[in-house]
Amino acid sequence: MNKKFSFGGEILEVIRDVSFSLFPATSLSIRGESGCGKTTLLNLLARIEEADGGEVLWGQNRMRCDRQATHKEVSLRASFLGVVYQAYYLIPELDVLENVVLPARISGRLNLAVIERAHHLLKQMGVAGKTRQIPGKLSGGERQRVAIARALINQPQVLLADEPTGNLDERTGEEVMELLLNSSLEEGASLVLVTHNPSFAQATNRQLFLSEGRMNEV
């Protein structure tokens, strides 16, 4: 994959011929300096941003990355991928349970079993008692736990986590990271973790480092 940005006539190549594979039920971490293109790489993997060239394979589905995602790819994304963001991105008007089941609602799969699963995930994340609270009433750690539950609700094959502990204190960050690693393992989802923290990165099966647009194995 390749991706360039143009800033006032200056071209910045943030992804240069990056290629890697992620095997089922494994984890992978990507580290790198701020602004090196880690989030852009995750966006390219999730097909929410267009690359200048390259391909991505979601299981057996091969997709060109230099064009906008098709309807089919968008619906596939809903079931194939779960994303955890640094800033949680919970919908403030919806309560915890509604936020968790939102991906299922969007993909038209909302039913009683999904709600049961949402309760199960929230219990697993340790926020079972907060189902009817709105995100504004939760702490940062609790919000991120809810965001992880939301990312897992559609039983995705791959979980993309973009600095999930970036807004949390050290202790809470460790708890959340532990939950993220354990739950992805339990759910059988592969994990792509973007982080600055070397110890969190070491907890994954494979560690990569992005520098000057190139991906290096650590």
Added chain:
Amino acid sequence: MIVVVAFMKGFQHKFREDIVDAQGHARAISLSRSTAWRELQSELLEKPEILAASPYLNGPLLAQKNDSYSIPFAIGIDLSSGEPALPFDQFLQKGQSRLSAHEAIDVTPSPSLDYLDDEVVFLSSYVANRLGVRPGAILYMHGDSTMGDGDLAVQVKRLGPRVPSAEWKLSYLDQDFWLLESQGLSFSKKLKVKGGLLDAGPGTPTFELVEEPSNLKVGDVYTFQSFRSSTLEIYSPAIVQKAQANEMIPPKEVRVGGILEVPWQGFHAEAMVGTFRLIEELQMGRNRCDGMYLKFSSEIARNEKDLADFCEELELPRSVHWAFVPWFVENAWFFDLLKFEEYLMILIMVPIGLVAAFAIAIALMTSVLRKIREIGLLVAMGGVRVSVGAIFCMQGFFIGLLGALLGCLLALLFIRFRDSIMTFIVVRIAGDEGRAGVAQFYDFYSLSVPYPWESGESAALFFTFGLFAILVSTIAGLIPAWRASRMNTADALRNE
């Protein structure tokens, strides 16, 4: 907007009713002083669409009472052919004023058209005040200040213009008989109850029994004081002409039968209504007619186009001698003015509405712009762009729907409580005098403003403005939602 337009339509409706009351649905105007008007009247009354055709003669006359003069516009009505086209009884009822007296109640019945004969006229209040004349009156003398006329066992049913000034004693004799006496007139007559009425003949008041005889006892006496109606003298231009030729003709002396109050201001303020024969006699012009007031069936009258077509149909074979003019053509200037006022109000309200719509649109756009990250998130989760845009479009739709419902509810409340609201506002701005002025010129108290379930026009008005509100909000939500849903998802997620 709903309230403004509904009220303007209410004014139009009220003025329309007032004008039709004062002038009929149309007037047949004589163009050639034709003498064959009785034939025309018969022809017209044979048509099922024409309910009444009242011929009239009109022209100025000089009225005198002592040293006071007035030149009223005299209208002579022909009452020989059934119901008149104009509701004179209503005008007389509106024009009646009550006397106030110590230990007495004015129990004068409302005059009616049957008082009119060749020696009786009805005057507009302006003329009556100018001449200092009034119709007959009768008071019930009780000596008990707490008593009201509703407490009486007998009421005065009719007080003809020729009842003299006198004190009348009405005594209960038995179930069938009463005694009416007047010492001053040396009058005494035993009256038998006929159809609940006690009538001693011309020149006396007619009484009506309102109490069950079982509640009366022998010796019950009711005392009344009547005041005879004023007289006035009338001179016509014809009399003046005769006087110039040294032929002395005395003026015509007539009695005041009642005071008219015509709701339409376009009706002559200085008016005198008499019989056709009286005005004919005064004008000394035999067998001619100036026109006819016409009243049509509701099928013709309710639609202006039908009415105009019908008038044209009537006029076509008679256009040499008669013109048939519908009420709205004769008063076109006024309705043009009223329409102009309505358009002016709309012209003022439309920019206000547009500014409000713009404010709603900006508020909705802002709310959507603040949601750009959420829009990006929904797309990132697998939401189809069109569906995500539709969510925000629906938000605008529901806000518009809620606003429209609330606006309609407020409009209904305003219409329902218009009198209280207007009184509250006017009294605080202009005091009680202002309230009287508003009641006089903008009679909210009798204004007919129909609810949407009472009139199709009103329902259409509510629907139109409700739809406008919903459309504005929906479009205001649609545009930014469409733009946001087309944004690059990654950029939307980066949006702060």
